[in-house]
Amino acid sequence: MQIQFGVLGYGFMGHIHTDMIKGLEGAKVVAICDNDPTKLADAPKDIVKYTDMDDLFADENVNTVLVSISNHVHKEAVIKAARAGKHILCEKPAAMSVKEFDEMIEVVKECGVNFSVHQQRRWDKDFRISKEVYDKQMVGDVFTIQSKLYGFNGNMHDWHIYPEFGGGMLYDWGVHLIDQMLWMVKGKIKTVYADLRNVINENVDDYFKIILKFEHNITAEIELGTYFLTNKEKWFEKHWFIGGNKGSMYVDGFEPVGQIVRTSQLLENVPGKTTMTAAGPTRSFGPPPEGRIIVEELPDVNVQHSMYFDNFIKAMNGKEDFIVTIEEVRRVLRLMEAVRESAKTGRSVDFE
Numbered sequence: 341m342q343i344q345f346g347v348l349g350y351g352f353m354g355h356i357h358t359d360m361i362k363g364l365e366g367a368k369v370v371a372i373c374d375n376d377p378t379k380l381a382d383a384p385k386d387i388v389k390y391t392d393m394d395d396l397f398a399d400e401n402v403n404t405v406l407v408s409i410s411n412h413v414h415k416e417a418v419i420k421a422a423r424a425g426k427h428i429l430c431e432k433p434a435a436m437s438v439k440e441f442d443e444m445i446e447v448v449k450e451c452g453v454n455f456s457v458h459q460q461r462r463w464d465k466d467f468r469i470s471k472e473v474y475d476k477q478m479v480g481d482v483f484t485i486q487s488k489l490y491g492f493n494g495n496m497h498d499w500h501i502y503p504e505f506g507g508g509m510l511y512d513w514g515v516h517l518i519d520q521m522l523w524m525v526k527g528k529i530k531t532v533y534a535d536l537r538n539v540i541n542e543n544v545d546d547y548f549k550i551i552l553k554f555e556h557n558i559t560a561e562i563e564l565g566t567y568f569l570t571n572k573e574k575w576f577e578k579h580w581f582i583g584g585n586k587g588s589m590y591v592d593g594f595e596p597v598g599q600i601v602r603t604s605q606l607l608e609n610v611p612g613k614t615t616m617t618a619a620g621p622t623r624s625f626g627p628p629p630e631g632r633i634i635v636e637e638l639p640d641v642n643v644q645h646s647m648y649f650d651n652f653i654k655a656m657n658g659k660e661d662f663i664v665t666i667e668e669v670r671r672v673l674r675l676m677e678a679v680r681e682s683a684k685t686g687r688s689v690d691f692e
Contacts, residue, residue: 343367343653346402346426348393348417349409350374350383351498353431357406357458358384360646366653370401393417397424404656406458407431410499411506418444422451429652431458432515436506438673445666454656459664460648461516462523466596468641470580471524473589478600478639480586485525485560487517488579490568494540501544508544509564510536510676517562519672521552528555528692532675536683539567550679555692591638600636603628 345361347354350372358369372383373390380389390396397405397420405421407414407430414435421428428448434457435441448455461467474482500507522529530553537547546567552560568577580591580598587602615626654660678689 341403341657343427343656344370344401344403345406345429346371346373346396346399346404347406347408348373348396348421349407349431350379351408354379354406354408357408360649364646364649364653366657367649371396371399393420397421397426403427404429411436411511412504414506415440415444418455419447422448422453422455425451425453427454427656429456429458432519433457433506433511433673433676434669435673436511438670438677441670441673445670454662455666456652456655456662456664457669458648459516459519459669460645461520462663463643463645463647464520464594465641465643466578466580466591466594467520467524468643469591469596469598469638470582470589471520472639472641473582473600474524476639477584478587479582479584479589479602482558482582482584484581484583485521485558486563486579486581487521487561488563489513489517489576490564490578491566491576492569494546494567496541496544496546496566501541503543508541509546509566510548510679513564514548514550514562514676514679515672517564518550518675519668521560521562522671522675523668525554525558525560527558529553529675530555530691531688532678532682532691533688534679534682536679539565541566548679548683551688552675553688589638596638598638600638602634602636604632604634 343366345367347358347369361367361369369387371388371390372380373393373396374380375391377391383389388399396402404427407417407428409417411433414430418428418430435444473479496507499505500512533551535549536545538545539547547565550562578593582589587600589600591598614621617626651660651663655662678691682689
């Protein structure tokens with residue numbers, strides 16, 4: 341079937357989606373809806389334009405609705421679209437809570453329509469490199485994974501500054517970073533500990549640190565800060581680190597640079613003599629002898645965000661399974677609720 345999208349919400353992501361779908365085989369945008377008519381001014385002239393979502397859902401040429409509006413309206417839009425017989429692709433987070441999500445999915449199943457969530461950052465190159473290293477055990481048995489994203493600007497924007505609209509960084513980037521970690525590391529999460537803060541934004545979170553303890557002795561750390569100031573050329577920093585018993589891997593940036601690092605020989609015993617370093621005398625943390633540190637190139641991966649849509653189109657036509665599943669989306673939402681509980685109480689939360 342030809343996927344004929346009606347894009348609901350023509351803000352930043354609505355524009356991104358519309359532009360990306362132009363280049364896809366088997367899909368096109370046939371209608372756009374936004375309750376602010378001024379946002380429709382630069383919409384393609386050959387596309388039908390609406391200002392009321394009910395009119396979009398009534399359009400017989402639309403068989404799939406792409407929900408790209410503020411988070412607090414996702415539930416209403418998804419339920420209405422499902423009852424209109426439309427398949428649904430929803431922006432993340434799918435819902436404001438697990439309860440909301442369950443109510444949405446109940447209607448989706450009742451109406452017999454397809455539903456997926458736009459977790460396109462599963463196709464980020466830095467993440468896929470890290471996942472490849474993890475999946476193929478390139479650094480041995482992994483004990484720690486770190487995912488970190490820092491920016492300098494600090495302030496939220498548009499509706500993201502309002503908690504009642506689903507604003508804040510946990511709902512924004514947090515969903516992506518959590519989804520990446522859970523998609524990479526299979527297995528149950530034993531405990532969740534989190535620090536969630538409003539550093540310079542009065543009403544919504546702009547910093548978080550999340551520590552996940554997995555059942556197979558892996559500790560994963562996810563940290564995001566919007567107000568990390570450095571005097572470097574980069575206006576943001578993205579980092580992955582994976583530590584294993586046969587080496588380490590680091591990846592920096594969305595256009596990734598990094599290496600796999602190993603040692604040619606493990607230290608059999610602590611040297612008898614101390615070494616003087618800038619930090620003072622040491623035996624365990626002195627500089628390595630020449631040839632001790634070995635570096636390897638990172639695996640090469642070829643991914644781009646349009647691959648999410650490639651999978652969506654094939655899955656809609658029964659040629660593949662949806663890569664982003666309802667169960668995975670629900671688990672991310674459950675974890676986000678555990679993050680908020682831990683941050684509120686200052687204690688770790690048992691999870692699975």
